[in-house]
Amino acid sequence: MASELPDGAFQLRPYSLSSAPEDPLWRITVRRSRSDGGRPAGEVSSFLHDRVGIGSTLLVSPPFGEVVLDDFDAPLLLASSGIGATSLVGMLRRLGATGPRRPVTVVHADRSAWTHPLRFDVERCVRDLGERLHVWYEDVWYEDVWYEDTEDAPAHARRGPVDLTEPELPPGTRAHLCGPGSSTRELRPALVRAGLTPKGIGHEVFGPDLWQDPG
Ligand SMILES: Cc1cc2nc3c(=O)[nH]c(=O)nc-3n(C[C@H](O)[C@H](O)[C@H](O)COP(=O)(O)OP(=O)(O)OC[C@H]3O[C@@H](n4cnc5c(N)ncnc54)[C@H](O)[C@@H]3O)c2cc1C
Structure with a gap:
């Protein structure tokens, strides 16, 4: 997912789909990375929590990743x-x-x-x-x-x-x-x-x- 932040920076972050493949909507679930012990708050997760809501537009890629459910019958x-x-x-x-x-x-x-x-x-x-x-x-x-x-x-x-x-x-x-x-x-x-x-x-x-x- 890519976001243009208020300061103009363009940031890419991966987020997993937390919905099922057959769901009509794609869902992501984002943990807010808060400032802690001198570390700054996370840039994109804070932006998503504070500024993004219904009607916002984000640039996303098709889903991809290393871990996909395999087709084996094994436990x-x-x-x-x-x-x-x-x-x-x-x-x-x-x-x-x-x-x-x-x-x-x-x-x-x-x-x-x-x-x-x-x-x-x-x-x-x-x-x-x-x-x-x-x-x-x-x-x-x-x-x-x-x-x-x-x-x-x-x-x-x-x-x-x-x-x-x-x-x-x-x-x-x-x-x-x-x-x-x-x-x-x-x-x-x-x-x-x-x-x-x-x-x-x-x-x-x-x-x-x-x-x-x-x-
Ligand atoms: C394959 C994959 C899947 C993922 N899926 C999910 C998901 O489903 N949900 C989810 O919430 N996250 C997911 N993540 C993590 C997500 O991509 C982001 O890394 C996360 O949201 C933090 O991004 P951010 O921009 O908020 O933080 P960033 O701004 O990138 O900061 C990351 C951390 O670095 C610290 N930091 C930043 N700058 C400094 C500095 N100058 N000095 C010291 N510390 C600093 C921040 O305090 C923060 O803790 C996934 C990551 C991967 C690789």
Whole structure:
């Protein structure tokens, strides 16, 4: 997406589609990057939040990217952190529309339930697939509690970093990882240790991708 900012600068930023391919509208979901500890506020996300609304015109390219839902029948792991949840919503909606041909495990890591983007969308999609959403938060008020169908709490939240010994991943699982660099990079070796083949792990890093891919 490209925007001309009030100072005349022309800025390009990638944003994932958080809608399903068959939806009549394209949707993006943008986390505002606020000023923090001397760092300035993000230029384009602030502009989108402050200045863009109904009737605004933006220049966008056709969708493209590294991580697309594959056509295999193999079990699937969709893992996101932070704003990376946006990429997975479209995939989950697509899986819901085509019918659950394969076991799907969905995990998400975030600071808290209140910063978890598109939480209710993700929960609904996962429920529609007959699966369970696995969530890890740095701050969780009620640890390890199962909340059935409530709109104000995640399905099942644990405290701390994602632990992929539970849920157990079926043999042959392929994975898509989306999120800011550090969390996505940390998850990959854990998946390889859990038996996934490096080539079966797709990733989309929402920021500079400094990944040293061994496989
Ligand atoms: C494949 C991909 C998909 C993405 N999908 C999404 C999505 O769906 N939703 C979403 O919200 N984002 C997504 N992003 C991230 C998005 O593209 C932008 O990077 C994000 O919105 C920040 O852009 P910005 O212009 O607001 O911040 P920028 O102005 O680019 O700043 C980025 C960061 O750098 C800091 N910074 C800027 N200048 C300085 C400085 N002089 N000194 C120190 N720090 C500084 C800012 O404080 C900010 O934290 C995606 C990224 C990629 C690569």
